[in-house]
Amino acid sequence: MPDHPARAVFDTNVVVSALVFGRRLGWLRTLWARGAVIPLLCRETTAELLRVLAYPKFRLDRTERESLLEDYLPFSEIVRLPRPLPVLPVACRNRDDAVFLHLALASGADFLVSGDQDLAALRRAAPVAILAPRELAARFPPG
Numbered sequence: 673m674p675d676h677p678a679r680a681v682f683d684t685n686v687v688v689s690a691l692v693f694g695r696r697l698g699w700l701r702t703l704w705a706r707g708a709v710i711p712l713l714c715r716e717t718t719a720e721l722l723r724v725l726a727y728p729k730f731r732l733d734r735t736e737r738e739s740l741l742e743d744y745l746p747f748s749e750i751v752r753l754p755r756p757l758p759v760l761p762v763a764c765r766n767r768d769d770a771v772f773l774h775l776a777l778a779s780g781a782d783f784l785v786s787g788d789q790d791l792a793a794l795r796r797a798a799p800v801a802i803l804a805p806r807e808l809a810a811r812f813p814p815g
Contacts, residue, residue: 678709678811679749681776683769683786684720686805687711691740692730697805699814704747708812711748712779716771718750751779762797766790776800783808 682690682700690700703709713721725737732740757774764770769791776784783801785808786792795802803811 677707678782679712679779680709680808681712681717681772681779681781681784681800683772683784683788683791684717684724685787686785687721687744688724689787689805691744692725692732699809700805701743702814703808703812704744707747709808711744712751712775712781713745713748714751714753714771714775714778716753717775720771749779751775753778761799762794764790765793773798773800 686697686700690697694701700709704711721741722737725732725740753771753774758777760770760773760777762773764773766788769786769788772784772786772791773794775781777799781800783803784791784798785803785805787804791798791802792804
């Protein structure tokens with residue numbers, strides 16, 4: 673493990689998978705709780721996370737959502753995105769994914785963690801490393 677924590681942007685699907693469906697990505701909770709990786713958030717990504725956790729399909733009441741957020745937000749760093757947003761050096765196929773790239777650039781993130789195929793398609797051209805969760809796991813073995 674490096675001498676200092678890595679700083680990472682996690683897309684919403686990765687965070688929800690770690691918080692709600694701990695079986696596959698629950699190890700991420702341990703990673704940020706032990707300070708190995710600091711999740712980076714902005715107003716826009718936080719709003720999306722709150723919106724997604726409230727989806728009826730998850731059947732989470734307010735108390736359950738707050739409990740899940742207590743396992744994430746205290747370990748996170750808030751970043752203010754610049755206005756106007758700078759032009760990205762690569763175009764996202766899905767406009768909704770651009771906020772994760774903006775956040776990664778504005779924060780100086782070490783990497784962006786996503787299982788999203790639209791973001792994965794930008795790997796070669798993106799100005800920040802885009803890792804799948806399994807690639808992050810390889811960089812931070814348990815223990």
